[in-house]
Amino acid sequence: MDCQAKDNVMNIGGEQDIVIVGGGICGLATALALHRKGIRSMVLERSESLRAAGVGIIMQPNGWRALDHLGVAPKLRQTCIEIPSGLFIAAEKGKFRESELPLGKGELRCLKRRELMKALAEALPAESVHLGCRVVSIVTDPLTFDPVLQLHDGTLIKAKIVIGCDGVNSIISKFVGVNSAKLFSRCAARGFTYYEHGHPFHDKFRLHDSGDVGLGQLPVTDKLAYWFLTRSLTSQDMSDSKKDPAYIKEVSVEALKGFPEKMVEMVKATDPNALYLTELWYRTPWDIARAKFRKGTVVVAGDAMHAMCPFISQGGGASLEDAVVLARCLSEKLKQAGNQSGDRRKMLIEEALGLYVKERRMRVFWLSLQTYLIGLTMDNTSKMKKALGIAGLILVFGDQKGHTDYDCGHL
Numbered sequence: 308m309d310c311q312a313k314d315n316v317m318n319i320g321g322e323q324d325i326v327i328v329g330g331g332i333c334g335l336a337t338a339l340a341l342h343r344k345g346i347r348s349m350v351l352e353r354s355e356s357l358r359a360a361g362v363g364i365i366m367q368p369n370g371w372r373a374l375d376h377l378g379v380a381p382k383l384r385q386t387c388i389e390i391p392s393g394l395f396i397a398a399e400k401g402k403f404r405e406s407e408l409p410l411g412k413g414e415l416r417c418l419k420r421r422e423l424m425k426a427l428a429e430a431l432p433a434e435s436v437h438l439g440c441r442v443v444s445i446v447t448d449p450l451t452f453d454p455v456l457q458l459h460d461g462t463l464i465k466a467k468i469v470i471g472c473d474g475v476n477s478i479i480s481k482f483v484g485v486n487s488a489k490l491f492s493r494c495a496a497r498g499f500t501y502y503e504h505g506h507p508f509h510d511k512f513r514l515h516d517s518g519d520v521g522l523g524q525l526p527v528t529d530k531l532a533y534w535f536l537t538r539s540l541t542s543q544d545m546s547d548s549k550k551d552p553a554y555i556k557e558v559s560v561e562a563l564k565g566f567p568e569k570m571v572e573m574v575k576a577t578d579p580n581a582l583y584l585t586e587l588w589y590r591t592p593w594d595i596a597r598a599k600f601r602k603g604t605v606v607v608a609g610d611a612m613h614a615m616c617p618f619i620s621q622g623g624g625a626s627l628e629d630a631v632v633l634a635r636c637l638s639e640k641l642k643q644a645g646n647q648s649g650d651r652r653k654m655l656i657e658e659a660l661g662l663y664v665k666e667r668r669m670r671v672f673w674l675s676l677q678t679y680l681i682g683l684t685m686d687n688t689s690k691m692k693k694a695l696g697i698a699g700l701i702l703v704f705g706d707q708k709g710h711t712d713y714d715c716g717h718l
């Protein structure tokens with residue numbers, strides 16, 4: 308992506324205060340939240356540039372609240388239109404029937420991921436993000452009990468605090484003892500389609516469901532539309548083909564047989580450079596309910612904590628909330644620590660990280676439970692699982708959009 312690489316001028320080896328592993332949405336947002344509280348941190352990102360894989364991201368009212376607390380929402384609002392209403396279009400006996408798609412109360416927009424990453428990165432001090440720094444291991448120093456990170460080139464970094472924002476296959480979450488994320492039986496293709504003379508979708512979120520295939524479409528601007536398609540995962544989707552835009556387009560168009568022509572044309576006209584196919588990973592709700600998420604002064608956030616399938620479009624929003632809560636908890640306890648060093652300071656840091664985990668656990672548990680139950684309803688191999696998913700959703704999540712009515716609080 309075009310986000311400028313930050314100068315890697317600082318010597319990053321040796322001792323550091325706070326190291327954030329991973330420069331995705333969560334890592335950048337966490338560094339920014341800490342910066343807003345006057346706390347310095349260092350972000351280590353393994354890629355040579357800040358990546359914005361997945362082109363678009365749906366941001367719901369809770370996500371916008373977090374972006375407001377981070378101070379980047381006004382800039383981002385200028386990049387995308389508000390989406391006030393939605394249509395649910397379900398296939399029934401060969402015909403598509405329309406009904407209202409509930410969107411929850413408040414602001415919903417579809418952001419370009421690139422704009423989100425850029426806004427977060429640009430609000431950081433220039434020396435914060437270090438690209439091309441892959442963390443290959445983390446151990447505890449046997450004398451001081453501080454975490455020690457090793458980079459791919461052998462550089463050792465001893466940190467006071469490590470925050471693992473390194474995504475689904477996180478090295479840091481393994482270190483703190485979280486079970487690995489699980490592979491879901493479906494995959495998602497996503498893309499941007501540009502319409503020179505404006506798209507015909509107005510300001511509506513459209514969600515088509517044919518049982519086997521789900522197709523969502525949202526306007527980003529008057530001329531740019533974002534779409535996502537979910538379908539069963541095949542072995543070819545997990546091979547190198549998933550990086551080939553021609554393959555992604557071909558199988559997506561194939562999956563859309565019988566869908567309205569306007570939607571098929573949208574997928575056919577997708578910019579090949581803005582096409583992605585991804586497997587879907589998730590952590591089970593019971594893993595989230597019982598995982599520790601913290602070991603000493605090492606903690607996890609974002610997908611490293613709560614990877615979830617995108618059925619309620621909350622992984623990114625929840626990652627922004629993590630960032631705000633984590634920075635708030637840390638800054639309160641660091642203030643109490645004042646100039647003290649040694650064991651007392653370490654104890655207060657551990658308390659702060661413990662409070663953060665406590666505050667986030669139930670929030671992300673409910674998000675992951677709702678997502679998990681929706682996943683069960685998509686299971687066409689077992690009527691029992693499908694029924695369990697439907698019953699669970701009716702009994703526990705009467706208000707399907709209740710998850711968007713959440714404020715993580717001020718920094």
Ligand SMILES: Cc1cc2nc3c(=O)[nH]c(=O)nc-3n(C[C@H](O)[C@H](O)[C@H](O)COP(=O)(O)OP(=O)(O)OC[C@H]3O[C@@H](n4cnc5c(N)ncnc54)[C@H](O)[C@@H]3O)c2cc1C
Pocket residue numbers: 328329330331332333334351352353354358361363364365366370440441442443472473474475477478495497585586587608609610611616617620621622623624625626
């Ligand atoms: C198909 C799909 C659609 C989605 N749609 C939405 C949506 O509409 N709305 C929404 O809110 N959420 C959505 N999500 C979820 C959202 O994308 C994620 O929750 C969010 O990107 C998580 O951000 P993160 O920073 O935690 O992880 P990531 O974005 O995965 O970032 C992790 C970063 O860490 C780096 N890294 C990994 N390992 C190391 C290492 N060892 N050393 C250094 N760096 C490392 C990676 O390179 C990467 O940059 C969707 C997800 C998928 C799969």
